[in-house]
Amino acid sequence: MKYASLAIHGGRREDAEIKGVNYPLYLSSTFVQDSIGDYGEFVYSRSNNPTRNNVEQLIAQLEEAKYGLAMASGMGATALAFSLLKPGDKVLVNSNVYGGTWNYVSRVFEERGITYEVVTDFNHYDFDKATADTRMVFLETPSNPLLYVTDIESVCKKAHEKGMLCVVDNTFMTSYLQKPLKLGADIVVYSATKYYAGHSDIIAGAVVVDDDDLYTSLKFHQKILGAILSPFDSFLLTRGIKTLPVRMDRSQENTQKIVEYLEKHEAVKKVYYPGLKSNEGYELQKKQATGSGACFSITLNDNFDSVAFCNALEIFDLAVSLGGVESLVCHPASMTHESYSKELQDEIGITDDLLRFAIGIEDVDDLIDDIAQAFEKARK
Structure with missing residues (x-):
């Protein structure tokens, strides 16, 4: 089978x-x-x-x-x-x-x-x-x-x-x-x-x-x-x-559309996702896997506030974890990776403006609209 x-x-x-x-x-x-x-x-x-x-x-x-x-x-x-x-x-x-x-x-x-x-x-x-x-x-x-x-x-x-x-x-x-x-x-x-x-x-x-x-x-x-x-x-x-295959297919499809949107947005400094051709791991990921998953991270440009952005999101919940049907955002430096020393965080790139997203199976247009309105409210 x-x-x-x-x-x-x-x-x-x-x-x-x-x-x-x-x-x-x-x-x-x-x-x-x-x-x-x-x-x-x-x-x-x-x-x-x-x-x-x-x-x-x-x-x-x-x-x-x-x-x-x-x-x-x-x-x-x-x-x-x-x-x-x-x-x-x-x-x-x-x-x-x-x-x-x-x-x-x-x-x-x-x-x-x-x-x-x-x-x-x-x-x-x-x-x-x-x-x-x-x-x-x-x-x-x-x-x-x-x-x-x-x-x-x-x-x-x-x-x-x-x-x-x-x-x-x-x-x-x-x-x-x-x-x-x-x-x-x-x-x-x-x-x-x-x-x-x-x-x-x-x-x-x-x-x-x-x-x-x-x-x-x-x-x-x-x-x-x-x-x-x-x-x-x-x-x-x-x-x-x-339901893993159908959930993962939908989450990945949503993720690809979202990261392509974010890569071009003025608020975003960098997108970390191996499903983007601009990512250094893109070819290797294609070689050893059949997809890139439904998690990615971003950093924001200086004229956008990451705390205000997260607070303004309406569909995305601020929470640790990933892989559920709902979309989440978290702040790794203070949430999932708080056990890392500040020195180690800085050394490997877990900065205060780094945000990690886990994309669920909602309508992707709703998710993009939510991100867009949050960016507007996060503008300094």
């Missing part, structure tokens, strides 16, 4: 007694066993639950992978990948990643005896200079919030030559637009809260992997750490995935 059909019909198909079009919600913490020593697939829901297993299989199938693991949040997914690290290991991480990831790297790593190196540009990083204790590469592409595009295939190849694992946060793209495992990544992580769930009503994470040994280790840590996705949220996540 092609992606759009698999999104609706994938997952577990074993429950044959009552054939509902939706997989059942199993609200049971424990499951009856046939006899001592004869244990079934499901024993206790922290270890495995049918509804969670259904969405795990669905996410894996959409990625064309063997295994999926559903977590209680996107940070739970990232933490699960980091659970593979041991004291003395080192991680290479790209400079603009999600603020929660940066908090983990900059604070929790130290507590665990793990070191890290911030890489500004993985596309030109010299892996020969990486120290022997470097165990993992962790990257987002396109990155958050500057939408920098990293060559996944090239980076993974060079990292593997040095014996490193490659982890890719694919939240902005989903497997609908980009499949990092096919490009050489070892592990893919998601904040499934975003495009997979798609309605801003649950918190969820996912980890996808092909390697049997990696899966065994990750599954063990999922069970022991216990940060699993609840049955009800698993059910809602499955429901959200069913």
Whole structure:
């Protein structure tokens, strides 16, 4: 089946007694066993639950992978990948990643005896200079919030030559637009809260992997750490995935029209979006993905006030997150990336006038009109 059909019909198909079009919600913490020593697939829901297993299989199938693991949040997914690290290991991480990831790297790593190196540009990083204790590469592409595009295939190849694992946060793209495992990544992580769930009503994470040994280790840590996705949220996540392709298509279509409008507007200094030909990552994005997603960032010219602009918006909500049916705007320096020091923000370009947009599925003319009237009110 092609992606759009698999999104609706994938997952577990074993429950044959009552054939509902939706997989059942199993609200049971424990499951009856046939006899001592004869244990079934499901024993206790922290270890495995049918509804969670259904969405795990669905996410894996959409990625064309063997295994999926559903977590209680996107940070739970990232933490699960980091659970593979041991004291003395080192991680290479790209400079603009999600603020929660940066908090983990900059604070929790130290507590665990793990070191890290911030890489500004993985596309030109010299892996020969990486120290022997470097165990993992962790990257987002396109990155958050500057939408920098990293060559996944090239980076993974060079990292593997040095014996490193490659982890890719694919939240902005989903497997609908980009499949990092096919490009050489070892592990893919998601904040499934975003495009997979798609309605801003649950918190969820996912980890996808092909390697049997990696899966065994990750599954063990999922069970022991216990940060699993609840049955009800698993059910809602499955429901959200069913409409992922149509939602993403509409959001991308809206985004392309909006960024083309913004690129020519007098209020805008720069648009960060790899779907624009003027963006340095445009060709690379076309090479490794089938789209550029529905998030972008802008900076405003000096004669427009970003605070007044955000306050004047009527359809766009000022809120963190992305991937829902509604359009959002946020101020990364004080919202999603507030955990970055001011020095690091300045170094990588997260300025006070940077705004990140997540485009939903509203009528695009309404969205453009809303932006236009807000610009007028933001004029100094």
